[in-house]
Amino acid sequence: MPDPVTPMFNVQIDGVWHQFPKGTRVIEACEQAGSYVPRYCYHKKLSSPGNCRMCLIEMGFPKLGPDRKPELGADGKPIINWMPRPQISCAQDVAEGMGVRTNSALVKECQRGVMEFLLINHPLDCPICDQAGECRLQEFSVDYGDSKSRFLENKVKKPKNVVLGPRVTLDDERCILCSRCIRFCHEIAHDDVLGFVDRGSYTVLTAHPGKRLENNYSLNTVDICPVGALTSTDFRFKMRVWFLKETKSICTSCATGCNTIIGTREDVIYRQTPRENDAVNSCWMCDYGRLNFYYLQSERRLLEPQIRSEGKLVAAHWPIAIAQAALQLKQFSGPEIAIVASGRMTNEELWLTLQLVKILGVELIDIVPRIGAGDDILLSTDRNPNTNGAHLILHLDSGPGASLPAIAEAVNSGRLKALLALGENPIRFGVTPEKLANLPAFVVLDILSNAATEHATIVLPACGFAEKRGSTVNGDGRLQRLNRAVRAPGEARDDWEILRDLLQALGGTDSLYSIEDVFRQMAEAVPQFAGLSLSKIGDLGIHVMEADECPPPPFDPEAADIEEAEAKRPPGR
Amino acid sequence: MSVTVPRPKLNWRERLYLPAIVAGLAITFKHFKNMLLGRTKVTMQYPEQKWDSSLPDYYRGAPALVRDEDGRVRCVACQLCEFICPPRAIKIIPDEIPSNDRFAKVEKYPEEFDIDMIRCIFCGMCEEVCPEQAIFLRKDYAITGFTRAEMVHHKEKLLEIGGVMHGVVLKWNEKK
Numbered sequence: 001m002p003d004p005v006t007p008m009f010n011v012q013i014d015g016v017w018h019q020f021p022k023g024t025r026v027i028e029a030c031e032q033a034g035s036y037v038p039r040y041c042y043h044k045k046l047s048s049p050g051n052c053r054m055c056l057i058e059m060g061f062p063k064l065g066p067d068r069k070p071e072l073g074a075d076g077k078p079i080i081n082w083m084p085r086p087q088i089s090c091a092q093d094v095a096e097g098m099g100v101r102t103n104s105a106l107v108k109e110c111q112r113g114v115m116e117f118l119l120i121n122h123p124l125d126c127p128i129c130d131q132a133g134e135c136r137l138q139e140f141s142v143d144y145g146d147s148k149s150r151f152l153e154n155k156v157k158k159p160k161n162v163v164l165g166p167r168v169t170l171d172d173e174r175c176i177l178c179s180r181c182i183r184f185c186h187e188i189a190h191d192d193v194l195g196f197v198d199r200g201s202y203t204v205l206t207a208h209p210g211k212r213l214e215n216n217y218s219l220n221t222v223d224i225c226p227v228g229a230l231t232s233t234d235f236r237f238k239m240r241v242w243f244l245k246e247t248k249s250i251c252t253s254c255a256t257g258c259n260t261i262i263g264t265r266e267d268v269i270y271r272q273t274p275r276e277n278d279a280v281n282s283c284w285m286c287d288y289g290r291l292n293f294y295y296l297q298s299e300r301r302l303l304e305p306q307i308r309s310e311g312k313l314v315a316a317h318w319p320i321a322i323a324q325a326a327l328q329l330k331q332f333s334g335p336e337i338a339i340v341a342s343g344r345m346t347n348e349e350l351w352l353t354l355q356l357v358k359i360l361g362v363e364l365i366d367i368v369p370r371i372g373a374g375d376d377i378l379l380s381t382d383r384n385p386n387t388n389g390a391h392l393i394l395h396l397d398s399g400p401g402a403s404l405p406a407i408a409e410a411v412n413s414g415r416l417k418a419l420l421a422l423g424e425n426p427i428r429f430g431v432t433p434e435k436l437a438n439l440p441a442f443v444v445l446d447i448l449s450n451a452a453t454e455h456a457t458i459v460l461p462a463c464g465f466a467e468k469r470g471s472t473v474n475g476d477g478r479l480q481r482l483n484r485a486v487r488a489p490g491e492a493r494d495d496w497e498i499l500r501d502l503l504q505a506l507g508g509t510d511s512l513y514s515i516e517d518v519f520r521q522m523a524e525a526v527p528q529f530a531g532l533s534l535s536k537i538g539d540l541g542i543h544v545m546e547a548d549e550c551p552p553p554p555f556d557p558e559a560a561d562i563e564e565a566e567a568k569r570p571p572g573r
Numbered sequence: 574m575s576v577t578v579p580r581p582k583l584n585w586r587e588r589l590y591l592p593a594i595v596a597g598l599a600i601t602f603k604h605f606k607n608m609l610l611g612r613t614k615v616t617m618q619y620p621e622q623k624w625d626s627s628l629p630d631y632y633r634g635a636p637a638l639v640r641d642e643d644g645r646v647r648c649v650a651c652q653l654c655e656f657i658c659p660p661r662a663i664k665i666i667p668d669e670i671p672s673n674d675r676f677a678k679v680e681k682y683p684e685e686f687d688i689d690m691i692r693c694i695f696c697g698m699c700e701e702v703c704p705e706q707a708i709f710l711r712k713d714y715a716i717t718g719f720t721r722a723e724m725v726h727h728k729e730k731l732l733e734i735g736g737v738m739h740g741v742v743l744k745w746n747e748k749k
Contacts, residue, residue: 127651127704128681161672161680237669237681240652 012099017077026089026100027055035102038111038140040118040226041178042090045283046187049091052118052178054140056086056110062097070097086110108144115145121156121201122227123173131228133241137176156201164194165213167233167287168222172204175229181205181221188284189377191215205229217377219287223273232271234291239263239270247485248275248539250472252344252465253289254374255382257474259540260285262293262466262485269293269466269486277540280478286379293466296486300448302461303490313459318491322498325458326505328441332417334361337441338407342423343367343384343400345495346470346482347529348515350386350393351522352499353422357394359506364410365394366403368424380475385465388473388545392528404429411435421445422495423462425452445498461492468494469515471537477545479529481537620715628712633695635713636688637735638728639706641743645676646732647707650683654699654708662692663699679745686728690716706741 006021013033020029028044030037040052062070062078070078080099086106101107118137126132158172182194182205193211196203207213213221222230244263251258251272258281263271272293274285305321306313316324329337339362341353357365367390374381384390387400396402408430410416418441419426427433427450436442436455444456447464466485473479488494500512512518516534523529528544536542586592607613617624628634638648650667668684670677699708711734718724726734 127653128649128679132651160678237650237667239667240656242656243652 009094009096009098011094011097012077012080014100014102020094022093024094026057026059026092026094026098029094030057030089030100030102037089037102038136038144039090040136040176041180043180043183043224043283046180046183046224049179049183050088052176053088053114054111054118055089056114057089057107058101058104059083059087059089059092060099061095062099111140111144112146115141116150118176119145119149120151121173122176123155125174128237129171129174129228130231130236130241131174131225135228136226158202158204162206163233164207164230165218167291168213168218169231169233169236170205171229171231172206174227175205176227177203177205178226180224180226181230184217184221184224185213185215188220189215189217191217194221216286216288216375216379217284219290220274220284223283235271239265244270245485247466247483249466249483249485250385250474250480250541251285251289251292252385252472252482253286253292253383254372255380255385255387255475256281256378257385257472257478257480257541258285258289258378259480260290264466264485267486267489269296275539279540279543280474280476280480281378284378286375286377288379293464295448296464296466298448300450301489301492302446302449302453302459303492305461305491306456306459308457313454313456318493318501321458321460322501322505325443325460325502328457329360329418329420329443330506331441335363336415336417337362337420338364338410338416338418339420340404340407340422340424340426340429341365341367341390341394343370343382343387343390344423344465345386345390346468346472347386347389347393347479347522348470348518349422349495349499350390351518351526352496352503354393355503355508355510356420356499356506359503359508364403364407364416366396366407367394367400368404368429369401382475385474386472388475388477388547389471392473392526392545393522401429407431411439414438417441419443421452421456422499423447425450427452445495447492460498461488461490462495462498463488463492467492468496469534470496471519471534473528473544474541475547477543477547478541479532479537479544480541481534481539625712632712632714633697633710635690635695635711635716635726635734636693636697636699636708636731637711637713637726637733638686638708638731639735639738639741640732641741642737642739644737645679645745646682646728647705647738647741648683648686649679649681649705649707650686651681651704653702653704657698657702659696659698660692660694662689662694663687664689676745683728686731688726688731689724690718690726691721691724706738709735709738711735 008019008021011018011020011029013030014035018033027037027039027042037055037057039055042048042055060080060082063081065071073079078097160171160173162170162172164170185194186192193207193213194205197206198204219232222232243265247262249260249262251260259275259277260272261275262269272290274281274283276283304315305318307316307321307324337360339357341350370383371381372383390396411419411431412435419439420443422445426436433455436452442456443458444453445460445462446453447462453459465482467488469484470482471479496515496518519534523532638646641647650665652665655663655665664687665683666685667681670680670682697710700710713734
């Protein structure tokens with residue numbers, strides 16, 4: 001619903017009158033009216049330079065009579081005086097009585113001409129170009145261009161395989177000089193490093209001398225590049241895009257929770273790209289989050305449940321591992337047990353954790369805060385995707401991480417007999433490895449092996465963010481949904497199933513058969529989720545709480561998660 | 574809906590039955606005569622005798638990768654054959670050509686190229702779809718093996734079958 005105070009304008013598009021609020025771009029109005037206008041340089045989140053000329057249309061304004069009033073035709077609508085020359089639709093807002101023709105003979109001729117000019121110097125190397133399959137030049141060439149080239153002369157040679165920065169590689173020959181990347185760096189990333197140099201057909205895109213495109217948002221330029229000029233060094237030549245199965249999900253690398261599309265093929269993740277959500281991330285996401293999925297394919301993945309037997313961890317079947325874990329935890333009373341949950345867990349998993357807390361009578365329960373440097377664009381200082389969810393469900397009233405020193409102290413002093421670590425490494429918050437090894441019961445549920453899993457009495461392999469379903473509450477209090485893009489490797493199981501089985505083995509009687517059941521049970525108890533279900537969350541999420549309801553985690557400026565993620569990337573990339 | 578097929582109406586000659594027997598025996602005797610005179614020509618004693626020399630040029634045998642006159646593997650790993658292959662017999666892992674390579678300007682090559690000959694149906698779609706004239710159906714038809722793994726043609730085997738292809742378009746030579 002448009003704002004009632006915004007005036008509405010009558011606009012005729014391809015002979016039909018529509019109404020659009022003031023300030024709508026003509027190109028957007030045409031799209032809303034069902035007449036898509038092809039464009040290269042125009043991007044709805046960026047300014048309009050109007051340099052690609054692909055969105056040419058015919059435009060006209062009402063014919064005014066001597067009284068300066070529009071003359072009305074036989075149908076009672078204004079008669080339109082058409083301009084003799086085509087206009088670009090991306091740099092013009094709608095006006096009262098405006099007429100637009102998007103598919104007249106003149107417009108089609110213009111589009112054909114622009115396509116021909118754009119393809120004059122374009123290398124037809126689609127077989128090796130990563131953009132092939134999602135290339136606007138390919139698509140519009142089919143839709144609006146000619147099947148043959150009349151250009152017989154030699155094409156201009158330009159630099160190829162230019163390394164613009166650590167994550168972006170440029171092929172200048174493919175560039176159609178739309179300047180989207182330049183405007184993105186200037187307007188969104190606030191890091192004005194790209195520009196055009198030289199003139200005419202020798203114009204090339206380049207980075208400012210002595211500078212590199214290395215800001216944390218550089219890979220968005222690859223997304224918005226309509227052709228294959230800017231390519232992701234990480235994704236380059238890895239997989240053709242038409243093979244990728246696209247799963248709508250969210251990024252779990254920080255509390256922003258950018259909406260993403262995970263591109264997978266045969267259970268391998270190849271890339272993550274941002275998905276438009278104006279309430280969260282607009283059309284962008286940061287490079288750190290985008291590339292932070294390789295740990296799911298790590299060699300350190302835990303692939304099977306393990307039980308400590310005679311000092312060594314040996315593989316076990318799931319029912320035995322669960323039964324053993326329950327047996328070990330049941331030996332002790334509540335005050336002797338601590339649970340370390342994680343801000344990376346989904347709401348459903350946290351809910352089941354809360355049930356474990358209740359059934360075991362645990363008093364020491366906390367999540368581990370994860371803090372890194374943030375920025376003013378998208379990256380949050382809180383690197384846990386679900387701190388707010390943990391706050392809502394586990395009621396961590398004194399803030400996340402407040403009980404961690406108490407837990408560490410209890411383990412180190414030997415008062416604590418059993419520790420359940422859910423996706424967190426207790427060594428990171430001050431528990432000594434020797435004390436961990438001496439614990440009679442140390443049950444670990446995790447994705448990767450680490451220094452702490454070596455000392456576990458039971459290891460339960462779980463799923464990463466792309467391997468499971470669930471919901472999280474981001475830093476702004478928006479409930480969002482994760483979707484399963486790939487299957488978990490080995491015998492790793494969904495976290496909520498593991499927790500459910502453990503709960504049942506401990507005497508919990510609830511019959512939870514699906515993650516929807518868990519959400520339903522949770523929605524009955526958590527007021528913010530009342531009346532919701534996993535499917536009602538939808539692809540774009542629902543705002544469920546105010547951000548300041550939850551005390552923010554303490555800020556530690558020395559934490560450097562980005563550097564860690566950089567180090568984890570494959571060598572040479 | 575049932576369809577009643579009308580029984581054919583036989584004339585007296587067909588009902589007599591004997592003329593058909595005589596006609597059939599005539600053919601038998603013709604074959605017998607040809608055999609005595611040594612004029613049989615249909616049966617070929619495979620595998621001692623083979624018909625390879627008389628295979629037509631359009632014969633669709635095993636798919637294979639070819640090199641061009643410069644010795645470059647023509648495939649650039651665009652994966653269109655993998656996409657079009659109806660039984661999904663083709664598997665390609667692409668990679669980047671290192672910058673110190675002779676053919677670095679081509680940028681991309683197949684690090685691995687496997688065709689599962691158990692799956693291949695010799696349809697020739699891969700050859701038809703290839704934008705690089707890099708994959709051709711050759712005349713090899715007797716593809717055998719003792720294990721499933723043996724029946725997968727890896728890149729080396731495919732190049733061996735394919736050999737060098739002359740007279741193909743050399744568009745990459747013009748690249749910078």
